Amino acid sequence: MKKRLFSKKDGTSFFEDLKELFADVQDSVRYFFDRIFGNLRNWYDIAGEPVVVFLEGLKAVIDENVVTGSIFDAIVASTKTPLDNIFLEWLRDNLPAVIAKWQGVPQVIDETEQSIDDILGGLDVDGGVEYMVEEIGFEVGVRRNALIHSFASVMIEEYTTHVAKASGASPITGVHADTFAQVSYDLYKERNLV
Numbered sequence: 001m002k003k004r005l006f007s008k009k010d011g012t013s014f015f016e017d018l019k020e021l022f023a024d025v026q027d028s029v030r031y032f033f034d035r036i037f038g039n040l041r042n043w044y045d046i047a048g049e050p051v052v053v054f055l056e057g058l059k060a061v062i063d064e065n066v067v068t069g070s071i072f073d074a075i076v077a078s079t080k081t082p083l084d085n086i087f088l089e090w091l092r093d094n095l096p097a098v099i100a101k102w103q104g105v106p107q108v109i110d111e112t113e114q115s116i117d118d119i120l121g122g123l124d125v126d127g128g129v130e131y132m133v134e135e136i137g138f139e140v141g142v143r144r145n146a147l148i149h150s151f152a153s154v155m156i157e158e159y160t161t162h163v164a165k166a167s168g169a170s171p172i173t174g175v176h177a178d179t180f181a182q183v184s185y186d187l188y189k190e191r192n193l194v
Contacts, residue, residue: 043172046163048184050087051155053079055148056188058129062137071129080192090162096128102154103135152181 057079061067067074072092076083136147157177164171172180 043160043180044184044187047087047156047159047172048180049081049188050084051152051159051181052184052188053081053083054087054091054155055152056080058133058136059148062133065137071133075129087159090159094158094162098151098155098158099128099132101158102132102151149178149181149185152185153178156181156184 054075057075057077060078061071061075064078072095076088132151136144136151139147154177157171157173160169160171160177161173163169
């Protein structure tokens with residue numbers, strides 16, 4: 001006998017037909033959310049948490065306002081959670097460029113053929129962090145949090161682009177990086193009770 005949806009003539013009730021109809025949809029929806037949130041968890045471990053940990057260290061250094069030696073090392077030392085060595089290596093090599101992007105220095109240089117280092121005056125890692133600390137340190141409250149959030153978004157975008165090149169994954173960019181920055185902070189706060 002031919003199966004007929006929502007008809008008792010085939011021997012099944014309305015609710016049995018409905019349950020069968022949504023069984024496939026339920027599996028598809030579950031797979032969709034598993035894929036999205038599984039990817040989110042992976043990116044959180046790789047990029048979200050290291051960025052948040054670094055920025056929490058930055059906030060601690062700004063709040064304490066006492067730095068001896070390398071400001072970059074002071075930030076790393078003030079983190080509650082140790083930073084991943086791969087992330088730290090990337091950060092040491094790329095922080096000035098990330099700061100330049102955060103400040104709106106164009107990534108593509110025109111006919112003058114100057115590099116970002118030339119524009120920033122040969123900024124090294126510590127010099128870049130000092131610049132960032134000054135920029136963020138002048139602000140308080142909501143404005144400071146907004147600056148840190150925008151910097152987190154840029155860091156996430158740049159770092160996930162770097163990781164994606166090697167792994168073939170899709171980087172987190174644009175508004176997604178902005179949202180992921182907030183989600184990462186919320187996850188970090190939940191796990192560490194900040």
